[in-house]
Each structure stands twice: as C-alpha cells, then as structure tokens.
Amino acid sequence: MTASHKPERRDFLKTGAVVAGAAIAPGVLFYGIAQGRAPEEGASSLVRWGMLIDTGKCANGCTACVNACNTENGLSGKTGPQDSQWIRKLNIKHLQTGIEHNLPMLCQHCANPPCVDVCPTGASMKRADGIVLVDRHICIGCRYCMMACPYKARSFVHEPLADQNPDVPRGKGCVEACTFCVQRVDKDQQPACVEACNADGHQAMLFGDLRNPESAIAKAMLAYASVEVRGDLGLNTGVRYQGI
Amino acid sequence: MTDVTCFSADCNKSKLFWGLLALGGLVMLSTLSAYFYIEHHGHIVTGMNNQIVWGLPHVFAVFLIVAASGVLNVASIGSVFGKKIYKTRSPLSGLLALTILAGGLAVLVLDLGRSDRIIVAMTHYNFKSIFALNMIFYTGFFAIVGLYLLTLMDRKLKPWSHPVGFLAFLWRLALTTATGSIFGFLVARAGYNSALYAPMFIIYSFAYGLACFLVVQTAMYKWNNIQIDEYVLGRIKNLLAVFVAASLYFTAVLHLTNMYFAKQWDFERFILVEGDTYPMIFWLGQVIVGGIIPLLMIFSPGAAKSPARILIAALLVIVGGHAQMYVTIVGVQAFPLAIFPGYAETSSFFDGVVHPYSPSTLEVMLALGGMATTFLLTTVAVRILKFLPIDKLDQKH
Structure with a gap:
C-alpha cells in the first residue's frame, strides 16, 4: 500500500517543482532587467551629462x-524649413580675421534652460542628470520654447509621422530637440552622434559625466580651455566647445 | 411661404442683426475649416516653419489681447477716475474687453500644435513661465470684468462698481505687463530682451483699445441714429491722440536705446532700413498710417464735429497696430539669431540668413477668426442687453 503510493508522491513533487519553477522563473529573469535603472528610480543629480566638442577635430x-x-531618432534627414533637425553642422567664420570653424550644433542642455523657464505647462523639463527633454504628453505645441532657445536647437513637428523608432516617440504638433540619446544613455551607452564621430576616427565629440572627476570629459575640461556658446547669457551649458 | 415686409425701424434692425450674424458666422465657418484642415495635416500647410514659429495668427491674436485690456480703460476712467462721460460708456467698455479677449485667445488656442490638449494647459502650470501666468491673468480678467459688468448693470450691486472697477483696472495693468513680458523676457533674440516691452504694451493697449471702442461706438450710434455730442467726441479723440503719441514715443525710445548699444546695430539696421519688407511695414504701417496720419486727422480743424473722420483715424490706429504686431512678432524672428556673435554662420538649418515668411491663405482664415468671434459675441450682446452709451447734457462736466 505504502510502496504503491511512492510513485504518486514522486510525481507530485515533480509537478510541484515545475510549477514552483515556473512561478519563480519570471522573477529571476526580471531581476536581471531590474539591475538597470528602474523607471521610477529617476535620474540622479549626482551625475551631470555633458559633451565636449573639439572643433579642431571636426x-x-x-x-x-x-x-x-x-x-537613431527616426528623423527624415530632410532639411527644408519645416523639417526637424536635432543636430546640424555649423560653419562659422570670424568677421574680422576670417578664421573658420566647423562644429555640430545641438541642444546645449543648459543648467538654466530658457526653454524650461518659458514653457507654460512644464513639458520642457530638465532631468536631475542635466538632460533637457520635452514631455510629449503635456506639450501643447505653443512653440514659446523655440522663441526662447538661444541656439535654435528646437524643431516643431509640422506633419504626421510614420515608422517611428519605438524608443523615441515623436508626434505631430509637438516641439522636439536633441535628447543626448537618453534612451541609450540610460543603458550606459554613448549618444549616437558621439559613437558615429568616433567610428569615423575623428574623436571630436566626448560625452560623459561632468561631475565625475575621473571621467574622460572632466579630465579633458581640466586640461584644455573650453567655452560655452553665448556664455554671456549665464546658462551653464552642458555642451562645451574647445578650439574656438 | 410668407413674404415679410418691414414697416418699422425695429423690423429693419432685426434684419440687419441677422445679416450681421450671418456675416460673422461665415467668417467663423472659414476659420473653423482652416483650423480643422491644419489640425489634420499639421502646420506644414501654413507658412510658419522652424525659423518663423509664430506667424500671422499670433499677430492678430496678440493685437486683440492687447486691445482687450486697453478697451477696458474707458470704463476705468469712468469708475476709477470718476469722469462722467466715460461712466456711461463703462458697460460697453467692459463688454468689449471680454469679447475682444475671447477673440484673441480663440486664435491663440486654435493655432496650437496640440489644441486638443487645452485642458492640459489649464491643469499644468509652470509658474516661472510668463505664458502660464498670462493664462491665469486671462482667466482672472474674465472673472473680474464679468463681475464688474454685473455691478454696473445691476442696481443693487451698483455701490460695488467702484472697488471692483479699481480691481479690474489693476488687473488689466498686470495683464498687459505680462503680455509685453512674453517678448521682453526672451533673452536670446536681439529684438526682444527689454523691460521696455511691458510699459510699451500698456501704452499700445490704451491706443488700440480706445480705437476699437470708437469703432464699435460709432457703429452702434449709426445703427440707432444717434448723433454723438461734439464735446464728448472732442474729449475722446483728444485722449486717443495722447495714447497714439505716447505709443510713438515708446517706440522711439525702444529703438533709440537699441541704437546706443553697438551689439544691437545690425538688428536696428535690419528692422528700420534694410530688412526685407519690415522697414516698410514699420515706417509706413506702424508710424505713418498708425501714428502720424491719425494724429493729423484728430487735430485737424473741425474734427470733433466729424465722427466719420475720427472713425477713420481709429481704423488707421487699428491697422497700424497690426503693422506693429507684425514687425514685433514676425520681423524680430526674421532677423537671424546670433549664436556666435562676431561670426558669420552657415548651416542646413538656415543659420545666419534672413528667414522669409509668407502666410498661407489658411493662416489668414485662422487669424480672422478672432475678429469674427469678437464681432459675433458683441453683436449678440448689444442686441439682448443695454450697452448703448447715452450721454446726458448735465453729465458733461
């Protein structure tokens, strides 16, 4: 009687183990994902993301x-007056000496961003780690931030969009700008522009944590003179240029 | 089918009323068609772009918003400063303040990229934003002026008209200060970034508001076959002259100040001399048509006896006001942003070049919606309630 029950007990234990395993497995799998920064965790103010651009190498x-x-961001690449351009190559020529520089111009991710100041709904906002973004859920498309930006870094989406990158939601009637590729930065990757510049062998763009004295960007900023564009405005930009 | 023949003046008025309503309705219909078309296709169908982000709709909208606060000035002179000839005009002044503001805000809202999110704009406030503060000022303006109208028109509440009128006066000053500051607070652009914008917009509002008031009053008098008293017209026209002259003065001070700063020379040369059509719109539209000609007409001999001449002067001030808004809003954006002062800039994003702008028909249709809204609301209100200013001889002094 007892012996005949043994296989059943074994089966029960087996089934139990499978069920328990199935119940625990997702948790174990999600644990791995949870090692990345959780969405509710928020960005940390201990970090300030910044970029140093060497115009001599551009x-x-x-x-x-x-x-x-x-x-990366699903932009068309068209350059009409109504098309979005999050980053552009700017050629500047000194009016007196004639000396020329080439440089990429993008959102400067200011510490005191005028776009954030003027936005009526708070859609333009600055994360704790210094990245300036537009919350597409509450942007009403008033374009006041575009009037306020000293760098002409923002674009308005003038037409319906299709085939978007799921990581970079965009929408007709909202304002948008460079996000420092926040979707990549949050995964400890470099912005797409920096990666491409390095891949091409120019090494003109350096991205990193300005607050970390051990970071390459912090060391480079100690070693070389760099400037803020429109430094007279006191915006404390996250993007700095050297060689101008 | 009955053929209605008019034998009485009332019947004729009724026909005219429905005719005016139909006219305003037609314009409104075209505005709404334009709005839905833009809403569906996006702003790509307008002349606005990433360089000229505010265009013709904003020119018309901001004019109306500024005029709305100014038109209340007539009531303020009556209630706050106790001038009797203005007291009889207070209800009409209050009504116009509400209907003109409604018109201006309607255009502003209809031009938003996401006008469907208007509820977001009313529930999410960034209190550092002068735009957000303006929304609070506009809402408060409706409430306070509405209450003020009530105190003027309800016998029991009449004693409250003075304190509420005073509050409305202070509120309207704050509102126009905030409207001017929308531009004054923009540090990046050469044409803005001046504290002068706040008082200058208040002065502009006095002129534009009084001009709008005179146009409506003249139309109402014509409709009711009333001849305006020479003394009353003389006083109001002189007030308009003071406001127009003060507007010219503030405009001169703004440009003279800029001309003193070497960094502003390029911008001043652009807006006053070389910049596309803007110098012409400034000198011909804002200064000559909107300032000098009205002043000459107002001070021409016998002007107080000629309501038609004053009406034309008022209409010219309104035309000049639109020219001023066009130069202030579009002209300043057209001037290239100096990202690297001292350098010539070129890029694929139109850096360093004057930005062209030609408004599309859709924008014109959208922009006219503000005037249509004001027109419709005013026409209905003056038809159903007593807003006609009647002067009594003993009230003159």
Whole structure:
C-alpha cells in the first residue's frame, strides 16, 4: 500500500517543482532587467551629462553625427524649413580675421534652460542628470520654447509621422530637440552622434559625466580651455566647445 | 411661404442683426475649416516653419489681447477716475474687453500644435513661465470684468462698481505687463530682451483699445441714429491722440536705446532700413498710417464735429497696430539669431540668413477668426442687453 503510493508522491513533487519553477522563473529573469535603472528610480543629480566638442577635430563636410542622429531618432534627414533637425553642422567664420570653424550644433542642455523657464505647462523639463527633454504628453505645441532657445536647437513637428523608432516617440504638433540619446544613455551607452564621430576616427565629440572627476570629459575640461556658446547669457551649458 | 415686409425701424434692425450674424458666422465657418484642415495635416500647410514659429495668427491674436485690456480703460476712467462721460460708456467698455479677449485667445488656442490638449494647459502650470501666468491673468480678467459688468448693470450691486472697477483696472495693468513680458523676457533674440516691452504694451493697449471702442461706438450710434455730442467726441479723440503719441514715443525710445548699444546695430539696421519688407511695414504701417496720419486727422480743424473722420483715424490706429504686431512678432524672428556673435554662420538649418515668411491663405482664415468671434459675441450682446452709451447734457462736466 505504502510502496504503491511512492510513485504518486514522486510525481507530485515533480509537478510541484515545475510549477514552483515556473512561478519563480519570471522573477529571476526580471531581476536581471531590474539591475538597470528602474523607471521610477529617476535620474540622479549626482551625475551631470555633458559633451565636449573639439572643433579642431571636426571635419569640414563630415555629417556622420547628423546622419547617426537621424537614424537613431527616426528623423527624415530632410532639411527644408519645416523639417526637424536635432543636430546640424555649423560653419562659422570670424568677421574680422576670417578664421573658420566647423562644429555640430545641438541642444546645449543648459543648467538654466530658457526653454524650461518659458514653457507654460512644464513639458520642457530638465532631468536631475542635466538632460533637457520635452514631455510629449503635456506639450501643447505653443512653440514659446523655440522663441526662447538661444541656439535654435528646437524643431516643431509640422506633419504626421510614420515608422517611428519605438524608443523615441515623436508626434505631430509637438516641439522636439536633441535628447543626448537618453534612451541609450540610460543603458550606459554613448549618444549616437558621439559613437558615429568616433567610428569615423575623428574623436571630436566626448560625452560623459561632468561631475565625475575621473571621467574622460572632466579630465579633458581640466586640461584644455573650453567655452560655452553665448556664455554671456549665464546658462551653464552642458555642451562645451574647445578650439574656438 | 410668407413674404415679410418691414414697416418699422425695429423690423429693419432685426434684419440687419441677422445679416450681421450671418456675416460673422461665415467668417467663423472659414476659420473653423482652416483650423480643422491644419489640425489634420499639421502646420506644414501654413507658412510658419522652424525659423518663423509664430506667424500671422499670433499677430492678430496678440493685437486683440492687447486691445482687450486697453478697451477696458474707458470704463476705468469712468469708475476709477470718476469722469462722467466715460461712466456711461463703462458697460460697453467692459463688454468689449471680454469679447475682444475671447477673440484673441480663440486664435491663440486654435493655432496650437496640440489644441486638443487645452485642458492640459489649464491643469499644468509652470509658474516661472510668463505664458502660464498670462493664462491665469486671462482667466482672472474674465472673472473680474464679468463681475464688474454685473455691478454696473445691476442696481443693487451698483455701490460695488467702484472697488471692483479699481480691481479690474489693476488687473488689466498686470495683464498687459505680462503680455509685453512674453517678448521682453526672451533673452536670446536681439529684438526682444527689454523691460521696455511691458510699459510699451500698456501704452499700445490704451491706443488700440480706445480705437476699437470708437469703432464699435460709432457703429452702434449709426445703427440707432444717434448723433454723438461734439464735446464728448472732442474729449475722446483728444485722449486717443495722447495714447497714439505716447505709443510713438515708446517706440522711439525702444529703438533709440537699441541704437546706443553697438551689439544691437545690425538688428536696428535690419528692422528700420534694410530688412526685407519690415522697414516698410514699420515706417509706413506702424508710424505713418498708425501714428502720424491719425494724429493729423484728430487735430485737424473741425474734427470733433466729424465722427466719420475720427472713425477713420481709429481704423488707421487699428491697422497700424497690426503693422506693429507684425514687425514685433514676425520681423524680430526674421532677423537671424546670433549664436556666435562676431561670426558669420552657415548651416542646413538656415543659420545666419534672413528667414522669409509668407502666410498661407489658411493662416489668414485662422487669424480672422478672432475678429469674427469678437464681432459675433458683441453683436449678440448689444442686441439682448443695454450697452448703448447715452450721454446726458448735465453729465458733461
């Protein structure tokens, strides 16, 4: 009687183990995902993301950063007056000396961003880690931030969009700008423009944590003179340029 | 089918009323068609772009918003400063303040990229934003002026008209200060970034508001076959002259101040001399048509006896006001942003070049919706309630 029950007990234990395993497994799997920064955790103010651009290394005519940005963020790449451009190559020529510089111009991720100040709904906002973003859920498309930005870094979506990158939601009637590829930065990756510039061998763009004295960008900023664009405005930009 | 023949003046008025309503309705219909078309296709169908982000709709909308606060000035002179000829005009002044503001805000809302999110704009406030503060000022303006109208028109509440009128006066000053500051607080652009915008917009509002008031009053008098008293017209026209002259003065001070700063020379050369059509719109539209000609007409001999001449002067002030808004809003954006002062800039994003702008028909249709809204609301209100200013001889002094 007892012996005949043994296989049943074994079966029961087996089934129990499978059920318990099935119940625990997702938790174990999600544990791995949870090792990344949880959405509710928020960005940390112990970090300030920044970019140092060496205009001496930025090649004339090279648009690797622009192309990479367009691909990563699902932009059309068209350059009409109503098309979005999150990063553009700017050529500047000194009016008196005639000296020229090439540089990428993008959202400067200011510590005191005028776009955030003027936004009526708070859609333009700055994360704790210094990245300036637009909350697409509460942007009403008033374009006041575009009037306020000293760098002409923002674009308004003038037409319906299709085939978007799921990581980078965009929408007709909202304002948008460079996000420092926040979707990549949150996964400990570099912005697409920086990666492309390095891949092309120019090494003109350096991205990292300005608050970490051990980071390459912090060391470079100690070693070389760099400037803020429109530094007179006191915006404390996250993007700095050297060689101007 | 009955053929209605009019034998009485009332019947004729009724026909005219429905005719006016139909006219305003037609314009409104075109505005709504334009709005839905833009809403569906996006702003790509307008002339606005990433360089000229505010265009013709904003020119018309901001004009109306500024005029709305200014038109209340007539009531303020009556209630706050106790001038009797203005007291009889207070109800009409209050009504116009509400209907003109409604018109201006309607255009502003209809032009939003996401006008469907208007509820978001009313529930999410960034209190550092002067735009958000303006929304509070507009809402408060409706409430306070509505209450003020009630105190003027309800016999029991009449004693409250003075304190509520005073509150409305202070509120309207704050509102126009905030409207001017929308531009004054923009540090990035050469044409803005001046504290002068706040008082200048208040002065503009006095002129535009009084001009709008005169136009409506003249139309109402014509409709009711009333001849305006020469003394009354003389006083109001002189007040308009003071406001127009003060507007010219503030405009001159703004540009003279800019001309003193070497960094502003390029911008001043652009807006006053070389910049596309803007110098012409400034000198011909804002200064000559909107300022000098009205002043000459107002001070021409016998002007107080000629309501038609004053009406034309008021209409010219309104035309000049739109020219001023066009130069202030579009002209300043057209001037290239100096990202690297001292450098010539070129890029695929139109850096360093004057930005062209030609408004599309849809924008014109959208922009006219503000005037249509004001027109419709005013026409209905003056038909059903007593807003006609009647002067009594003993009230003159």
